[in-house]
Amino acid sequence: MESYQLDNLIITLNKEGSREFSKVSFPIRYGLFSEIRTPEYLFQFNLNGEIKFIRGLPRTWPHPAEWLKRTVGNDWVYYSAGDYKGIYDYFGEYYFPYLSYPSNSIIDGDPFNDQSVILAKKSLQALRARIDELISGPKPKSLKEFLTRVIRNDEETLRRRADQLHHFIGGQVTVLPPDTRHVDYEVIPIIVADGCLYHCGFCRVKTGQDFTPRAPKDVMRQMKELKRFLGRDLHNYNAIFLGQHDALSAGREVLELAAERAYEIFEFERSHLRGAYLFLFGSVDSMIHSEEGLFESLSHFPFSTYINVGLESNDPKTLEALKKPVSVEKLREAFTRILDINRRYEKIEVTSNFVFGEDLPSGHLPSLLELTRNRLNLIGNKGGVYLSPLVDERMREKASKRELLRRFLKFKTGSRLPAFIYLIQRL
Ligand code: SF4
Incomplete structure (x- = not known):
C-alpha cells in the first residue's frame, strides 16, 4: 500500500480489502483497490482505474455507512442500510441495493433522486479535472500511472467498456x-x-x-x-x-x-x-x-x-x-x-x-x-x-x-x- 498527498487529495494505491465475501453491517471492500479521499468524498477505483465506489463524507450524505457502487455493466447501485434488521430478514443481506434502472423492488424510496447522490455522481468529472491540473511534474511512476488511468476512464469510456463487455458475451x-x-x-x-x-x-x-x-x-x-x-x-x-x-x-x-x-x-x-x-x-x-x-x-x-x-x-x-x-x-x-x-x-x-x-x-x-x-x-x-x-x-x-x-x-x-x-x- 502506498499513500500520497496531492494538494487536498489523499491518494492510497493498492489498498487491501477483505479477502472473503462476508455479510456485515458496515461498509466493507474486497480484494485490492485504490482510493482518493477529498474533503467531500471517498472515491474507490478498481485496478484498471475505473470508478467503483463513491461515499459522501459531508453531513449531507444520506447515511455515513452507505455508498454508491458502479457495476462492470456501468449501472449505479446505491447500498442502503435501511434499518439493518428489516433488510436482513427480507433479503439475507445487511444492505439493500437500490437500482438506477426499473426492476421488481418492493422497498420504497429512490436515493437516485437525492441531491447529494446526484452531486456525488457528478463530482467525478470535477475530480478528473482536478487530477489533470495536478498530474504534471515529477511523481512516483505508480502514482502517475494510476492518475492517468483515472483521467482516461471518463463517462464515455466507461460506457464504451460496458458495451464491449456486452458485445463479447x-x-x-x-x-x-x-x-x-x-x-x-x-x-x-x-x-x-x-x-x-x-x-x-x-x-x-x-x-x-x-x-x-x-x-x-x-x-x-x-x-x-x-x-x-x-x-x-x-x-x-x-x-x-x-x-x-x-x-x-x-x-x-x-x-x-x-x-x-x-x-x-x-x-x-x-x-x-x-x-x-x-x-x-x-x-x-x-x-x-x-x-x-x-x-x-x-x-x-x-x-x-x-x-x-x-x-x-x-x-x-x-x-x-x-x-x-x-x-x-x-x-x-x-x-x-x-x-x-x-x-x-x-x-x-x-x-x-x-x-x-x-x-x-x-x-x-x-x-x-x-x-x-x-x-x-x-x-x-x-x-x-x-x-x-x-x-x-x-x-x-x-x-x-x-x-x-x-x-x-x-x-x-x-x-x-x-x-x-x-x-x-x-x-
Ligand atoms: S423459463 Fe424463460 S420465460 Fe420462463 S421465467 Fe425463465 S426466463 Fe422467463
Missing part, C-alpha cells in the same frame, strides 16, 4: 441469479446457452429466443476476451455466472468445459479473494433430466456451485395464470430432485424461485407452504427459496408494498427452508 445479462448476492454480484458472465425452454407469459427478463446452446469454441472465445477485458482487475474476481436463463440445459460437456477452463483462464488460484464460486440457472426440465454424473462432476470442481431454478408456483391455477407451460406434477418432481441434490452434494446448493404478488390465485401461497413446510420434516439451512415480486405500476402505492412484505414475512415464518425476496439485477 452477445448482449446484456438481463437477470443474475439471486444467489450471486453471496459475492455482491461480482461475477464474470460467460454465456453457454441463449434463450429458454418455456417463454412464460409473465416473464419480463426473457430474451424471447428459443433455447440454443453455444458451441464450445464460442465459450472459449468469450473467456479469452473477458480475461483481456478485465485486465489488471482480473484477480479481484473469484466467481463466474454461466448464463443465460437455463445453463443447466446446455449439457454436461459445455458446462464442464466452462467450469474447468474458467478456473484456469481467470487464474482463480491467484485471486485476491479466497474460494471460487459458480452460479447458473436451471429449469424444471433441466433439473429433472440432468444426468447425475453432471452434479457429481460439478461437485469435484474447486467451486462452490449455486444453481437457481425457476419453479414459480406449486398451484396449477397460478401456473396457468402465469402462462408457464409446465405441469405441477413435473414441478414437484423437480423440487424433489432439488432436495435430493442439496442433501447429497455438500458443495452444490440448488435454490428455487417462486413468484409473489397481489393478484395471484388464492391457492398460490398455501401451495408454497405445502412444498416448503408440509413436505419437509426438518428445518434446512440449504436450498433457499426466493420469492420474486411481480410488480406493476400500481405497486407504487406504499400500502400494497407493505402488505406484500407482511405476507412475505408470514411465509418465511412458516417455511422450513430459508426464504428471501428476489431483487432482479442485471449486468
Whole structure:
C-alpha cells in the first residue's frame, strides 16, 4: 500500500480489502483497490482505474455507512442500510441495493433522486479535472500511472467498456441469479446457452429466443476476451455466472468445459479473494433430466456451485395464470430432485424461485407452504427459496408494498427452508 498527498487529495494505491465475501453491517471492500479521499468524498477505483465506489463524507450524505457502487455493466447501485434488521430478514443481506434502472423492488424510496447522490455522481468529472491540473511534474511512476488511468476512464469510456463487455458475451445479462448476492454480484458472465425452454407469459427478463446452446469454441472465445477485458482487475474476481436463463440445459460437456477452463483462464488460484464460486440457472426440465454424473462432476470442481431454478408456483391455477407451460406434477418432481441434490452434494446448493404478488390465485401461497413446510420434516439451512415480486405500476402505492412484505414475512415464518425476496439485477 502506498499513500500520497496531492494538494487536498489523499491518494492510497493498492489498498487491501477483505479477502472473503462476508455479510456485515458496515461498509466493507474486497480484494485490492485504490482510493482518493477529498474533503467531500471517498472515491474507490478498481485496478484498471475505473470508478467503483463513491461515499459522501459531508453531513449531507444520506447515511455515513452507505455508498454508491458502479457495476462492470456501468449501472449505479446505491447500498442502503435501511434499518439493518428489516433488510436482513427480507433479503439475507445487511444492505439493500437500490437500482438506477426499473426492476421488481418492493422497498420504497429512490436515493437516485437525492441531491447529494446526484452531486456525488457528478463530482467525478470535477475530480478528473482536478487530477489533470495536478498530474504534471515529477511523481512516483505508480502514482502517475494510476492518475492517468483515472483521467482516461471518463463517462464515455466507461460506457464504451460496458458495451464491449456486452458485445463479447452477445448482449446484456438481463437477470443474475439471486444467489450471486453471496459475492455482491461480482461475477464474470460467460454465456453457454441463449434463450429458454418455456417463454412464460409473465416473464419480463426473457430474451424471447428459443433455447440454443453455444458451441464450445464460442465459450472459449468469450473467456479469452473477458480475461483481456478485465485486465489488471482480473484477480479481484473469484466467481463466474454461466448464463443465460437455463445453463443447466446446455449439457454436461459445455458446462464442464466452462467450469474447468474458467478456473484456469481467470487464474482463480491467484485471486485476491479466497474460494471460487459458480452460479447458473436451471429449469424444471433441466433439473429433472440432468444426468447425475453432471452434479457429481460439478461437485469435484474447486467451486462452490449455486444453481437457481425457476419453479414459480406449486398451484396449477397460478401456473396457468402465469402462462408457464409446465405441469405441477413435473414441478414437484423437480423440487424433489432439488432436495435430493442439496442433501447429497455438500458443495452444490440448488435454490428455487417462486413468484409473489397481489393478484395471484388464492391457492398460490398455501401451495408454497405445502412444498416448503408440509413436505419437509426438518428445518434446512440449504436450498433457499426466493420469492420474486411481480410488480406493476400500481405497486407504487406504499400500502400494497407493505402488505406484500407482511405476507412475505408470514411465509418465511412458516417455511422450513430459508426464504428471501428476489431483487432482479442485471449486468
Ligand atoms: S421465467 Fe425463465 S423459463 Fe420462463 S420465460 Fe422467463 S426466463 Fe424463460
